[in-house]
Amino acid sequence: MDLLYFTEQPMATYPADKGLEFGATALMFSNENFDPVSGSELYNNYIEQYKLAEEVGIDGIMLNEHHNAPFCMQAKANIFAAILAAITERVKIVMLGNPLPLSENPVRLAEELAMIDMISKGRLVSGIVRGGGQEQLAAGVNPAYNRERFEEAHEVLIRAWTETGPIRHEGKHYQHRVINPWAVPLQKPYPRIWVPGVISRETIVWAAQQRYPYVALNTSIEDTKKIWKVYDDVAAECGYEAGPENRGYLIQVHVSDNEEKAIENARQFRWMQGEFTGLAHPVWSTPSGYSSPSNRRAFVEFSAGLRQNPRGQTSFEQQMADMRIIAGTPDQVVAKLKIILEQTRPGILSLWGNDGAVSQEDSLTCIRLMGQEVFPAIREFAKEHDLKGPDEANAPVHLKYSTDLKTPAVAAE
Numbered sequence: 279m280d281l282l283y284f285t286e287q288p289m290a291t292y293p294a295d296k297g298l299e300f301g302a303t304a305l306m307f308s309n310e311n312f313d314p315v316s317g318s319e320l321y322n323n324y325i326e327q328y329k330l331a332e333e334v335g336i337d338g339i340m341l342n343e344h345h346n347a348p349f350c351m352q353a354k355a356n357i358f359a360a361i362l363a364a365i366t367e368r369v370k371i372v373m374l375g376n377p378l379p380l381s382e383n384p385v386r387l388a389e390e391l392a393m394i395d396m397i398s399k400g401r402l403v404s405g406i407v408r409g410g411g412q413e414q415l416a417a418g419v420n421p422a423y424n425r426e427r428f429e430e431a432h433e434v435l436i437r438a439w440t441e442t443g444p445i446r447h448e449g450k451h452y453q454h455r456v457i458n459p460w461a462v463p464l465q466k467p468y469p470r471i472w473v474p475g476v477i478s479r480e481t482i483v484w485a486a487q488q489r490y491p492y493v494a495l496n497t498s499i500e501d502t503k504k505i506w507k508v509y510d511d512v513a514a515e516c517g518y519e520a521g522p523e524n525r526g527y528l529i530q531v532h533v534s535d536n537e538e539k540a541i542e543n544a545r546q547f548r549w550m551q552g553e554f555t556g557l558a559h560p561v562w563s564t565p566s567g568y569s570s571p572s573n574r575r576a577f578v579e580f581s582a583g584l585r586q587n588p589r590g591q592t593s594f595e596q597q598m599a600d601m602r603i604i605a606g607t608p609d610q611v612v613a614k615l616k617i618i619l620e621q622t623r624p625g626i627l628s629l630w631g632n633d634g635a636v637s638q639e640d641s642l643t644c645i646r647l648m649g650q651e652v653f654p655a656i657r658e659f660a661k662e663h664d665l666k667g668p669d670e671a672n673a674p675v676h677l678k679y680s681t682d683l684k685t686p687a688v689a690a691e
Contacts, residue, residue, distance in 0.1 A: 279660035280667035281653045282372055282628035283331045283645060284340035284528060286550060287324050287351040290635040291316040297348075302559045304347035305412040312348075320351060323638050328362060330642055331369065334649025338370030338403070340528075340628045342474075343377065346416050349550050356390050363398035371398055372628075374474040374493060375405025378431035379424045380417045385457050387431075388438035395463040402469045405493070406432060408481065411569070412562040422567025425480065427451045436676075439468040470668055470675055472526060472626070477501060479508060486512035486520065489677040491626060491668055493526030498600055502527065502622045517683035522664070523671035526626030529618065531604045533611050533631070533647040534640065541598075543644075544605035546634030548594050608651035615652070616659055625667040627656065 292311045297303045328339050341358050344350035352358060359371050371394065381387050395402040408428050414421040430449045434457070437445065443458030463469050473485040474493040485492040486509045494502045506525060513520035530547045534540035560577040568574070579585045597603040604614045619627070629648055632641040660666075674680045 377409030549634030
């Protein structure tokens, strides 16, 4: 099993009263509320956290990026990946991931990732995402073409990594007269690609068609089982049997020596969910064309006060009861994680350890306990239950490299 540490790199040090007054802190909340002195301190705190994660034996560090919002300080995941490639020796650098539809030059992205893979000596996992709805607006990308751009950018990325140049690409959204990157990845045929998401059926199907692992982001146990059912059915149609190596799971977990302290800090996960300052305006997060008409209608009606939030308004206590948030001592956390692993059987587990205004001291304690007490117990449990990650299972990087297919394979382009 691959055991990872994750944080959104939040910036809680801004005037919360202004966030509450504005009603949302993503996209249109003015950057006059950003404090670069605090930002500098936080960036360096996160580097300290990542260095500790490697020291205490965590397998990998998960990175992502978001834009125009304090809930995530990473405007470019590749920058932190490059830093980690230079300052760490062992951990996987797991990018979940680069928002492909926002990229105007997938060839340059291919070069950047190849450099990271070489500097890290082959430790890169290059996850890819569609990006949030409001981020399409900020980047000036037509949301209606989000999925088309995602799939075509992926095609260009893989061609740049695997085909001998110079070659040419003339597509609907990307035109490259010359694709001939001098830097190509160390890993062959290319670094593993994992695809994170929540419940987008189209993305689950696409990931299964590629045989890319799908990482469920803090979904409930029941929703996670539904995701695996969709993935497994598509895998069978493509000729392979999906297993733990195709499944990843991210869950919000805070560990402390003291249960009361752990629960107090775990309440900060609600900060990310917008309980304290608001997050994204529901219309901005689902711009026209980004999702289905029925989904957008639901969010528009919510913004007008005509219905409840389509994402639900689950309390902290209910999320704790449902084990979508886990907090406690190492023994308490391990006991609950074992229940989740028994029911969902992923080969990739990422613990989202800290959020909001959790102090650096408590964040480091959480990471230390994860690495020294929680993950060793989970690693042994995974071994007993045959929960292997992609590398341990020797899974193919892509469907086209499979040698175990039961029917002819046709991956989605």
